[in-house]
Amino acid sequence: MSDEARRREPEMCGISGFWGARDRGLLEAMTESLHHRGPDDVGYHESESASLGFRRLSIIDLEHGNQPMSMDAERLHLVYNGEVYNFRELRAELESAGHSFGTTCDAEVVLHAFAQWGVECFRRFNGMWACALLDQRDGDARLVLARDHFGIKPLFYARHGGRVLFGSEIKALLQDTTFPRRVDEQQMYEYLRYGLFDHNDATFFDGVRQVPAAAYAVVDARGIAETKYWTPALSEDGDPSPAAFRAVFERAVQRRLVADVPVGICLSGGLDSSSICTIMAQQLRDHVRDTESLGDRLKTFSAFFPGDPIDESAYVKTVLDKTGADSSVVEPTDQDFIRELEAWVWHMEEPMVSSAPFAMWMVMRLARRQVKVTLDGQAGDELLAGYDHYPYVYLRQLLRERRYAEFAREAWQSRDVVGPLVRRRLRDRRRRVQTAPLLRGDFIRAHRPPQDDLLQDFMTYSLPPLLRYEDRASMAHSLEARLPFLDQELVEHILRLPARAIIHHGWSRAVLRQALHGVLPRKVERRRKKIGFTTPEFRWYRRQRAVLQSLMRSPSFTRRPYWKGAAVAEAFRRACAGEMEESMFFWRAVNAEVWLRVFIDGATRALDAASFEGGFVRRGDAARGSTGDGICSWKRAARSGRVSPCVPRCSFPATTSPPRSSPAWSSWPATASLSRTAICSLSARNRWRSARDDLCRSPTCTHPVWRGCCRDWSRARAPVSGSAIRARCSWPSTRPARPASCWPPQHQRSPGPSDCAASSTAWRATA
Secondary structure (H helix, E strand, O other), X not given: OOHHHHHOOOEEEXXXXXXXXXXXXXXXXXXXXXXXXXXXXXXXXXXXXXXXEEEEXXXXXXXXXXXXXXXXOOOEEEEEEEEEOOHHHHHHHHHHOOXXXXXXXXXXXXXXXXXXXXXXXXXXXXXXXXXXXXXXXXXXOEEEEEEOOOOOOOOEEEEEOOEEEEEOOHHHHOOOOOOXXXXXXXXXXXXXXXXXOOOOOEOOEOOEEEOOOOEEEEEEOOEEEEEEOOOOOOOOOOOOOHHHHHHHHHHXXXXXXXXXXXXXXXXXXXXXXXXXXXXXXXXXXXXXXXXXXXXXXXXXXXXOOOOOOOOOHHHHHHHHHHHOOEEEEEOOOHHHHHHOHHHHHHHHOOOOOOOOOHHHHHHHHHXXXXXXXXXXXXXXXXXXXXXXXHHHHHHHHHHHXXXXXXXXXHHHHOXXXXXXXXXXXXXXXXXXXXXXXXXXXXXXXXOOOOOXXXXXXXXXHOHHHHHHHHHHHHHHOOOEEEOHHHOHHHHHHHHOOOHHHHEEOOEEOHHXXXXXXXXXXXXXXXXXXXXXXXXXXXXXXXXXXXXXXXXXXXXXHHHOOOEOHHHHXXXXXXXXXXXXXXXXXXXXXXXXXXXXXHHHHOOOOOOOHHHHOOHHHHHHHHOOOOOOXXXXXXXXXXXXXXXXXXXXXXXXXXXXXXXXXXXXXXXXXXXXXXXXXXXXXXXXXXXXXXXXXXXXXXXXXXXXXXXXXXXXXXXXXXXXXXXXXXXXHOOOOOOOOOOHHHOOOOOOOOOOHHHHOOOOOOOHHHO
């Protein structure tokens, strides 16, 4: 390995600090909250004007690249998170201007670039980065906070208590125990009503903002001033040839191979990640510069969903056959999803539009076991019209422009993509979930509809949340994720392409397909349907409706000022039964509730072991004391005789059993043939109906105890005996050894699946 290679390391890190009086305890707490972003090293700088904190994810050469980094007689200080891929070119330019360097890391180049060009340096950087610079050279100190062109790396700030707090993640700001944790009601309204998120510079935390993409904020004695340094510009005067595109694309991939540690790729089987993977494999075979980081064999990381319609394993395998790459696979399940929901929400920090990014979360964890750097295909769909709805949008544009001949040709050639989309929209129109009736009237009246500024998905609606998911999922596992499609040179090349290079003859991402013809496997090159790293979302919700209904019917959920809890739960029941649209509003309500429990109600400052075992339940009603000693709140309704005990209202802690003295120990059938553990395992295998109205209504089901509680025999067409039920459901045939006092005598009451709703491990201790 060359001397440069030994001394060159990525600075994937966490930065934090504040403008204002010294407070060492606060600075250390803020920086420690970002330990996952940089577990290998820590550094601080304090002055009377501002304090800087730094967590480092070291790659090699621990004695170089440590931060905060200073120059100009300790009057200019930097904490920096990210990568500037054109640092070599910038360094050469700076050296010609008289600068000398003590390391070969890009952080030092960033520091000297600011010293030379001031804030004008930011537009020169090609990479993903966020930084804070304390500049005390001119007597009047100022703090400069800046982000990359696309906002790949995060940076947040807030005014509070005479300070301006900043950090790579919001949780760093929340380490100030005096900071008020309040919901930004407008953000919550736009999220619940319209499904908007990450579409502006506000956050769900009132008073917390993010430095905008392609912008910097200057903090000084006069206040805070934000300035944009770059704005994307569209034109159609670029070179549309596939050869030109391929040359730029190959450079974008090669730039992201610079590392002293193993580099891999997250491979979904889609066109974007497969394109990156095949180029990486080709560059490895050709021994292109910097491919040493790939080792002898390219490593790929994927998520499979065997038997599910979204499974892309067939496409992944064709790429593996083409490239000879090594493959590691994870198979996420709905049990994983529920078990890790709190930890996932904690790291994402703000509500998400769907649960699809959970697959990315699982893939990043898998990748971290073998590599410290991965490449990913994010932003290819936004730049090259990869989503299924883009051909539909393009056709509408052709109609508006009265280009009827082109419209007819493109409509016919994209009929297999547009047709199903139109039919699905027409079908769902009859079953559509109207969100307004599910929200409280005073909540709607108190907030305004969002303002549409006509910006494209690329910078406003689609890309920002994807970048948040990518950053938080990777950094939660101390992994650096790099995005070749957001190479500055490549983006500006694409923004200048004519429309026919993007969608042509019914094919989206036309120029990418043409450029990599013969390199991509034909099965992938000719793909029509976009899937990507996602999950079987509503199918998971159905399987875990016991948990979700339990959440929706909990006192905590029903007390919220945003929604009508009972109406939401009933609409969700109907959606699970196929009577209403599978609306993502239900996920938004669930996500918002878990987020509120974690960040607002509980004022959580760090995760604990229960966070990876369904801890959001513990932080809910049981933690608030609304269910006594944590026992199912359905007991009160059950005693009244008005509500079936199968109504999912349980709020059991996920990993603990109730006290032996608790009433729960006397609420189980004395003649039942199921232990609590068995019931929970059945729930985990999706054998239980959860909500009261989901229970079997078949008049042929005559068994007195288990009536209606098993999905497998809810479709029975003829009377079945108890033994047949047990055989079909794989129930234990003998009663477990347990004191008789553990089982109640009421045969008319089915053991509620909600008893196990917290998780499949809820009663493991009582087995």
